[in-house]
Amino acid sequence: MHPALQGLITIIVGVGGCVGYFYFSNQFLDRVLFPATGKHAGRNINRANQIRPWLFLFPALFALGLYLAYPVFATLWLSVTDRDAGGAFVGLANYSQMFGEPKFWEAMTNNMLWLIIVPAFSTGFGLLAAQLTDRISWGGIAKSLIFMPMAISFVGAAVIWKLVYDTRPVGQDQIGVLNAVWLSFDGGVWSVLVLKLVPIALVAIFAAFMGFVIYQTLRPVIGREKGHGETHWWGYVLRGLLSLAAVWMLWLSLGSILSLFSASLPYGEPQTWLTIPFWNSIFLMVVLVWIQTGFAMVILSAALRGIPEETIEAAVIDGANPFQIFFKIKVPQIMSTIVVVWTTITIVVLKVFDIVFAMTNGQWETQVLANYMYDKLFRANDWGVGSASAMIIMLLVTPILAWNVYNARKETR
Amino acid sequence: MHVSSKKSPLTWAVHISVVALVALWLFPTVGLFVSSFRTADQIANTGWWKALFTQERQAPAIRIAGNEEEIDGQFVIAGNLFESDEVEISKWGTSSRAPEAYVPGDSVDVGDGASLTVAADGAFRLSAPQSFGDSRLPRVFTTATRPPEFTLENYRFVLFDPGNREGMARAFFNTLTVTIPATIIPIVIAAFAAYALAWMRFPGRSLLIAAVVGLLVVPLQLALIPLLRLHNEIGIGKGYLGVWLAHTGFGLPLAIYLLRNYMVGLPRDIIENARVDGATDFQIFVKIILPLSFPALASFAIFQFLWTWNDLLVALVFLIDSTGETTVMTKQIVELLGTRGGNWEILATSAFVSIAVPLVVFFAMQKYLVRGLLAGSVK
Numbered sequence: 192m193h194p195a196l197q198g199l200i201t202i203i204v205g206v207g208g209c210v211g212y213f214y215f216s217n218q219f220l221d222r223v224l225f226p227a228t229g230k231h232a233g234r235n236i237n238r239a240n241q242i243r244p245w246l247f248l249f250p251a252l253f254a255l256g257l258y259l260a261y262p263v264f265a266t267l268w269l270s271v272t273d274r275d276a277g278g279a280f281v282g283l284a285n286y287s288q289m290f291g292e293p294k295f296w297e298a299m300t301n302n303m304l305w306l307i308i309v310p311a312f313s314t315g316f317g318l319l320a321a322q323l324t325d326r327i328s329w330g331g332i333a334k335s336l337i338f339m340p341m342a343i344s345f346v347g348a349a350v351i352w353k354l355v356y357d358t359r360p361v362g363q364d365q366i367g368v369l370n371a372v373w374l375s376f377d378g379g380v381w382s383v384l385v386l387k388l389v390p391i392a393l394v395a396i397f398a399a400f401m402g403f404v405i406y407q408t409l410r411p412v413i414g415r416e417k418g419h420g421e422t423h424w425w426g427y428v429l430r431g432l433l434s435l436a437a438v439w440m441l442w443l444s445l446g447s448i449l450s451l452f453s454a455s456l457p458y459g460e461p462q463t464w465l466t467i468p469f470w471n472s473i474f475l476m477v478v479l480v481w482i483q484t485g486f487a488m489v490i491l492s493a494a495l496r497g498i499p500e501e502t503i504e505a506a507v508i509d510g511a512n513p514f515q516i517f518f519k520i521k522v523p524q525i526m527s528t529i530v531v532v533w534t535t536i537t538i539v540v541l542k543v544f545d546i547v548f549a550m551t552n553g554q555w556e557t558q559v560l561a562n563y564m565y566d567k568l569f570r571a572n573d574w575g576v577g578s579a580s581a582m583i584i585m586l587l588v589t590p591i592l593a594w595n596v597y598n599a600r601k602e603t604r
Numbered sequence: 605m606h607v608s609s610k611k612s613p614l615t616w617a618v619h620i621s622v623v624a625l626v627a628l629w630l631f632p633t634v635g636l637f638v639s640s641f642r643t644a645d646q647i648a649n650t651g652w653w654k655a656l657f658t659q660e661r662q663a664p665a666i667r668i669a670g671n672e673e674e675i676d677g678q679f680v681i682a683g684n685l686f687e688s689d690e691v692e693i694s695k696w697g698t699s700s701r702a703p704e705a706y707v708p709g710d711s712v713d714v715g716d717g718a719s720l721t722v723a724a725d726g727a728f729r730l731s732a733p734q735s736f737g738d739s740r741l742p743r744v745f746t747t748a749t750r751p752p753e754f755t756l757e758n759y760r761f762v763l764f765d766p767g768n769r770e771g772m773a774r775a776f777f778n779t780l781t782v783t784i785p786a787t788i789i790p791i792v793i794a795a796f797a798a799y800a801l802a803w804m805r806f807p808g809r810s811l812l813i814a815a816v817v818g819l820l821v822v823p824l825q826l827a828l829i830p831l832l833r834l835h836n837e838i839g840i841g842k843g844y845l846g847v848w849l850a851h852t853g854f855g856l857p858l859a860i861y862l863l864r865n866y867m868v869g870l871p872r873d874i875i876e877n878a879r880v881d882g883a884t885d886f887q888i889f890v891k892i893i894l895p896l897s898f899p900a901l902a903s904f905a906i907f908q909f910l911w912t913w914n915d916l917l918v919a920l921v922f923l924i925d926s927t928g929e930t931t932v933m934t935k936q937i938v939e940l941l942g943t944r945g946g947n948w949e950i951l952a953t954s955a956f957v958s959i960a961v962p963l964v965v966f967f968a969m970q971k972y973l974v975r976g977l978l979a980g981s982v983k
Contacts, residue, residue, distance in 0.1 A: 201785045201848060209792040217886045243885055244804040248812070251797030251856055257834075258827060258853020259819045265830030316625075323622050326615075333622050335970055337629045342966035343959045344914030346934040350941065350955035351632045354639065354652075354948060366651050366948070368635065481629065486977065493978050513614060542823050545916045549938050564825055569921070574829055581825045592821050599817040600810065 270578035285575035317487025338485035345545030494528035703745035786851035794859030802867035866900035903976025
């Protein structure tokens with residue numbers, strides 16, 4: 192049968208089946224099981240109304256249970272069993288095998304880098320774009336153009352950026368933009384300025400920002416200031432983790448400043464960007480930042496518009512300059528939205544697979560967890576270790592999951 | 605806005621920064637778009653950003669061809685090297701060792717007493733005292749400036765060439781076959797569930813809502829092996845049915861969450877009045893809630909469409925078997941990246957075919973997409 196025809200039949204059967212199910216099950220409930228007539232009419236109506244919600248919910252609960260809840264436990268079970276031994280329980284053997292693999296630690300390190308850099312830059316650029324486009328007449332068009340990559344598949348984006356990173360041998364015209372720009376530098380004053388001093392300044396700003404983050408997170412813990420309300424123990428844990436991540440970033444950025452100073456750049460030689468360890472991961476992250484910035488911008492722009500005018504007017508009257516208004520009045524008021532955007536992008540990053548799969552397939556030290564897992568599951572056919580790495584992804588998502596559920600409970604209560 | 609409504613230098617800085625930002629964001633996509641209209645030879649020789657300008661470059665050798673005529677005892681072959689009349693030759697040659705040996709107008713001996721002359725506009729004249737017969741005619745190397753030139757040949761080859769085994773036509777229809785049921789079915793199921801969670805009272809409701817919110821972030825990576833095994837055990841195996849079911853399952857949390865949030869905001873009076881008038885829940889749902897929820901349904905439909913159209917992982921695991929009959933476009937492109945890594949004309953065109961549909965949907969329905977995003981993540 193032609194797949195298109197099959198698809199059409201599925202739509203009809205699926206949609207018709209769903210609607211039919213809802214219609215007939217309701218009919219059955221009202222007419223046959225608990226008819227609203229006779230001497231028990233009142234009681235029957237009540238009973239029918241107790242059951243009805245579950246009729247409405249059943250297909251969704253069934254699908255959710257089967258396709259999302261059950262796999263969590265099934266994967267957990269797979270991760271502690273050995274497929275080759277007929278599914279025998281092996282305890283944590285898969286995990287210890289995985290922890291012994293350098294490729295896993297490479298994926299972990301890269302994932303941590305992705306987790307910090309991509310949400311930070313997407314949110315940062317998004318905030319910048321939102322703030323800038325809200326102030327000009329053609330902002331709407333600008334927004335939709337920056338937002339456009341959201342519609343492009345990760346695979347499509349991979350092709351787009353592979354063209355940007357493309358390399359031709361020495362002597363031929365470069366067809367990748369990055370190499371064409373690179374070759375226009377010849378090692379003169381201009382090159383030193385653009386390729387050394389400017390990057391060093393940018394990294395230094397980033398490092399300073401990280402230092403600020405460390406200071407801000409640790410200040411209440413060290414205890415100079417009391418009286419911000421009581422902090423839970425998990426508050427300390429969170430602050431500890433945040434400052435650890437910031438210290439790591441600070442360390443990395445200081446290291447890269449040093450290496451930028453001492454590096455002698457190979458001017459005039461076309462580079463194969465995706466094979467340079469560490470930097471190739473950055474080049475892959477650029478792709479995701481490019482995609483996610485639009486998302487951050489749209490949400491943050493709505494949040495910026497929601498800020499009460501009076502607060503800004505008050506600041507203007509008090510003589511605040513635009514930068515002070517932005518950082519001291521606007522940003523604090525949309526902090527909760529920034530957190531939401533940040534966590535949403537974090538989840539996307541944790542699942543990032545297509546970009547790495549299509550562009551480098553984890554070669555040249557660009558492995559990430561999701562691709563590592565795919566390798567283990569479908570190339571090495573090692574379900575134990577594959578499931579163990581999937582559980583690691585789950586573990587990393589769990590804090591966000593708990594936080595979301597906590598908020599949802601608070602809201603519906 | 606009100607802060608600096610007067611034209612200050614800062615306003616200009618804002619304009620310039622936005623232009624730069626937009627240009628930066630658009631540049632990579634435009635590169636792919638322009639490349640898909642260039643020939644393999646053009647892509648391999650110059651950057652796409654030069655495609656819009658007249659440029660001078662060395663063209664591959666052209667072998668002279670044409671009908672022989674006898675004029676005044678001389679055998680002559682005349683014609684033009686180029687179809688376009690806007691090409692201007694600056695240098696030419698007859699061997700790959702010295703492709704820029706002569707200037708237009710030079711008359712050159714090409715052996716056997718034959719002489720060749722090439723004019724600046726590509727007109728050539730090859731003459732010899734004896735007939736050329738079946739002998740190989742000389743090749744001409746040219747360095748010429750030519751105007752921008754674009755072709756639709758790549759699209760014809762990628763989409764309509766029956767001899768092209770790596771074509772996108774079949775993958776395009778496969779993707780469509782995956783996408784449409786995988787978009788419609790979760791909407792129907794989720795709409796009923798969302799109504800129950802929004803407007804029906806029953807014990808455990810808030811717990812279920814929390815569970816849906818929790819499932820929103822569960823990575824689908826966890827589902828791959830257990831579900832593939834399940835599909836194999838109940839006989840679905842790899843195929844369309846499996847991928848539809850999988851997409852339905854994975855799309856449901858967002859669908860329920862979005863639709864419930866929207867339905868909760870609908871005016872209570874309408875629903876209460878209908879109840880008082882004796883409408884059943886089923887009637888209320890179909891006649892009142894569904895039409896009013898159209899914006900939310902549209903937002904989710906766009907999300908789910910983009911997500912299923914652009915998906916690679918779910919298709920790889922649940923759909924594409926070893927025969928490759930059911931391959932989708934994303935998978936086809938990954939294959940091409942492996943086998944045709946250097947053939948940018950094919951890669952760019954294939955990629956553009958696959959991103960064109962989402963882009964059209966995106967620009968046509970952007971309003972709903974933005975609304976859905978805001979409902980889905982800002983509380």
